[in-house]
Amino acid sequence: MSARPVGLSRDLPAARVMRAMVDEQDVVVWRSAGGTLAAWDNRCPHRGMALSHGFVRGENLACLYHGWHFGCEGGGCSMIPSHPELTPPETIRTRAFSAREQGGVIWVALSGEVEAPVDDLDGFAPLRSLHVEAAETTLLDAASDHAFPDARLRLLCNPIAPDLTQLVVLIDAAADTARQKAAARWCEQLRRSAEA
Numbered sequence: 684m685s686a687r688p689v690g691l692s693r694d695l696p697a698a699r700v701m702r703a704m705v706d707e708q709d710v711v712v713w714r715s716a717g718g719t720l721a722a723w724d725n726r727c728p729h730r731g732m733a734l735s736h737g738f739v740r741g742e743n744l745a746c747l748y749h750g751w752h753f754g755c756e757g758g759g760c761s762m763i764p765s766h767p768e769l770t771p772p773e774t775i776r777t778r779a780f781s782a783r784e785q786g787g788v789i790w791v792a793l794s795g796e797v798e799a800p801v802d803d804l805d806g807f808a809p810l811r812s813l814h815v816e817a818a819e820t821t822l823l824d825a826a827s828d829h830a831f832p833d834a835r836l837r838l839l840c841n842p843i844a845p846d847l848t849q850l851v852v853l854i855d856a857a858a859d860t861a862r863q864k865a866a867a868r869w870c871e872q873l874r875r876s877a878e879a
């Protein structure tokens with residue numbers, strides 16, 4: 684399966700957690716306090732709580748329910764608060780996926796490694812990530828009907844459902860602030876047009 688763009692790097696600062704969908708898989712994407720990026724099945728190995736409700740503790744993600752900690756390097760359980768003296772068995776671990784950042788975009792692949800380069804993003808800078816209630820083809824048709832005239836854009840799609848697409852937009856890195864603002868407004872117009 685190919686890598687999917689799930690958001691902008693700048694929208695996931697250190698010690699933050701977000702939820703993403705990748706090819707119908709519910710994924711928790713998070714960044715440790717030290718800046719390490721991780722993407723896992725959004726399901727705690729203990730009782731199935733969504734890990735996206737959890738919180739970052741240093742280099743670990745702690746589940747909201749019983750507080751089990753899972754390390755950013757590999758997703759193994761590192762601590763069980765009710766048994767602090769116990770070294771958790773290696774078998775207790777989250778299902779980890781490949782995640783990397785390129786062009787200011789976070790990419791996740793469910794199988795194999797996210798290949799580099801994911802796409803030719805040279806010369807582009809991150810602009811927006813938004814969800815559009817429309818199929819990917821409808822969205823891209825709307826974009827070609829009303830192309831943004833003032834700068835080059837790259838549109839990266841992550842199809843989430845038949846009628847829901849995550850759109851990650853990059854803009855020519857040379858575009859000035861006025862063009863960036865105009866392009867951000869164009870994204871909203873595109874959303875309305877695709878959803879109409």
Ligand code: FES
Pocket residue numbers: 727728729730731732746747748749750751
């Ligand atoms: S469900 Fe996550 S620690 Fe219990």
